[in-house]
Amino acid sequence: MSTIYDKYEAVIGLEIHAQLQTNTKAYSSDKNEYGATPNTNVSVVTLGHPGTLPMYNKTAINFAVKMGLACDSKITQDMIFARKNYFYPDLPKGYQITQDETPICTGGKILIKTEDGQDKEVALTRIHLEEDAGKSIHDLDPYNTLIDLNRAGVPLIEIVSEPEIKSPVEAYNYVTEVRRLVRYLEICDGNMEEGSLRCDANVSVMLKGAKKFGNRTEVKNMNSMRNVQKAIEFEIKRQIDLIEQGETIVTETRSFNAVNGSTVSMRSKEAANDYRYFPEPDLQPIQVTQEYVEGVKKQMPPLPHFLFKKYTQEYGLSEYDANVLTDDKSIALYFEEVTKNTTNFKSASNWVTVTVKSYLNEKAIEINEFPVSPKQVADIIDLIDAGKISNSIASQKIFPMLIESPSKTALQIAEENNLIQNSNADEITELIEKALSKFPDKVEEYKAGKKGLLGLFMGEVMKLSQGKADPKMASKNLKEFLEK
Ligand code: ADP
Ligand code: MG
Numbered sequence: 001m002s003t004i005y006d007k008y009e010a011v012i013g014l015e016i017h018a019q020l021q022t023n024t025k026a027y028s029s030d031k032n033e034y035g036a037t038p039n040t041n042v043s044v045v046t047l048g049h050p051g052t053l054p055m056y057n058k059t060a061i062n063f064a065v066k067m068g069l070a071c072d073s074k075i076t077q078d079m080i081f082a083r084k085n086y087f088y089p090d091l092p093k094g095y096q097i098t099q100d101e102t103p104i105c106t107g108g109k110i111l112i113k114t115e116d117g118q119d120k121e122v123a124l125t126r127i128h129l130e131e132d133a134g135k136s137i138h139d140l141d142p143y144n145t146l147i148d149l150n151r152a153g154v155p156l157i158e159i160v161s162e163p164e165i166k167s168p169v170e171a172y173n174y175v176t177e178v179r180r181l182v183r184y185l186e187i188c189d190g191n192m193e194e195g196s197l198r199c200d201a202n203v204s205v206m207l208k209g210a211k212k213f214g215n216r217t218e219v220k221n222m223n224s225m226r227n228v229q230k231a232i233e234f235e236i237k238r239q240i241d242l243i244e245q246g247e248t249i250v251t252e253t254r255s256f257n258a259v260n261g262s263t264v265s266m267r268s269k270e271a272a273n274d275y276r277y278f279p280e281p282d283l284q285p286i287q288v289t290q291e292y293v294e295g296v297k298k299q300m301p302p303l304p305h306f307l308f309k310k311y312t313q314e315y316g317l318s319e320y321d322a323n324v325l326t327d328d329k330s331i332a333l334y335f336e337e338v339t340k341n342t343t344n345f346k347s348a349s350n351w352v353t354v355t356v357k358s359y360l361n362e363k364a365i366e367i368n369e370f371p372v373s374p375k376q377v378a379d380i381i382d383l384i385d386a387g388k389i390s391n392s393i394a395s396q397k398i399f400p401m402l403i404e405s406p407s408k409t410a411l412q413i414a415e416e417n418n419l420i421q422n423s424n425a426d427e428i429t430e431l432i433e434k435a436l437s438k439f440p441d442k443v444e445e446y447k448a449g450k451k452g453l454l455g456l457f458m459g460e461v462m463k464l465s466q467g468k469a470d471p472k473m474a475s476k477n478l479k480e481f482l483e484k
Helices: 058-070 168-185 225-244 290-298 304-314 319-326 329-341 345-363 374-385 391-404 410-416 425-437 440-447 451-464 471-483
Strands: 008-019 082-085 095-098 109-113 119-131 135-137 146-148 155-161 197-207 217-222 252-257 262-268
Touching: 008 168, 008 225, 058 119, 058 155, 058 168, 058 290, 095 119, 109 168, 119 168, 168 197, 168 225, 168 304, 197 225, 217 225, 217 262, 225 252, 225 262, 304 319, 304 329, 319 329, 319 345, 329 345, 329 374, 345 374, 345 391, 374 391, 374 410, 391 410, 425 440, 425 451, 425 471, 440 451, 440 471, 451 471
Parallel strands: 217 252
Antiparallel strands: 008 155, 008 197, 082 095, 109 119, 119 155, 135 146, 197 217, 252 262
16 A cells, blocks of 8 residues: 655765774874773863864874775865864863864765665765864753863764765664774774764655655764664654645754654754864874775775675675675684685585674674684684485584684594594495394385485494595495495
8 A cells, every 4th residue: 555655765875984093093093992090081181172283193194094985986086174263161272173165985885785685886975074162961960051061172084974864774774884894994993872873864855756855853872873864764754744744844953852762953054054164274184095095005904895795705604794804804804714725605604604603792702702713713614525424423523623623623622532534345245134123013114115214324333434435435335235
């Protein structure tokens, strides 16, 4: 059944602020550190004392270039910083040092999945460098707002998308991908609850197929990816309801209320400040040379969308497995190492996504604390493929023993513990004879047509071999033996 909502389409553009994980702040040597005692990482520069001078942070520039390269953006060669002037209690200088006309990166794209699983490129407008403001804390003191300036001056990149996102799910996927990228690049921890990654959603609606965008609202204060999605869902519906009642949408900034999933007006954009941007006189123009960019390219880790493509197209893995493998860089890099040592990619994927990951989950540890090397996992896979050990012996016995004695090889463990699979035809025939001699009646029944009894015989053979008979050979020989 079609509803009024089906007449409209949504237009969404996202602005994401990512705090850069540098040691020091964007324009001073004050420490960039989350959770420190309030107002301890604040020198005169952070406090904006008259006469102090900013200095730019080279690591912040390096990080922004990395993000630009990861998004296929154009890196700006000659750039300057700009002053954005406004008054806010947690902005002691009375202005923010940001970039206006020469953002460090322009263009580029983020690769996402649409709601029906199609690949889509969302174009970026720009990525620019700026600094964070301090934090006003309204909920600690019943009468006063407290201010912590530790965050003032922390470097940020702002990633601005074109209005090409079509649905709340696409927006969710976009934020997920940006977070995955900054984590791969190790430039931001991506923690939305702590505010190291923040997303503002610009939302408008228009009749399907219309050319002219509707008025937009900008929604702030979503502290999780689910909340970005929910806020946009709410906003689309709210705007359509208003238009259907003959109202117009006011361009404004709204705040998301996570308790009831709604948005409320914060301030009108019509009354927006004139920030009176002008070139920051205290910082030199910066040249980002081609040579410098080439150097940064050499520091780039493999990127998740590149690995995803390799795993699905070259390794023949499912999209699901490729997603699990690339979700976290350290898991992906571990898998990369396993596949340098074995070409059985499907089995390597199973070992990493199932056996290794369940162990990590069970112990609540990260892969860098996991004692078994990727080479050892590859060796286990090769031993199975060579018929030397069975799959179940490998996962139930050898794997736990390797965790206990990680300096040994899988083969050593198998040999020392007498776990090498028996592929000796004569010995297997002996086991078969022994097993069948226990069930003379059943053997008759089998020969009379009750083929289902094979499992019983097979079970007995495996039991007599203490799990070590090569199951393929045992099953084949057992059948032949019974047919005789
Ligand atoms: P502002 O400074 O007002 O936030 P920007 O140009 O920096 O403006 O960012 C605008 C953001 O809003 C971009 O992500 C852009 O894609 C998005 N946007 C612009 N127009 C619309 C619209 N009509 N509907 C939805 N999003 C829009
Ligand atoms: Mg904005």
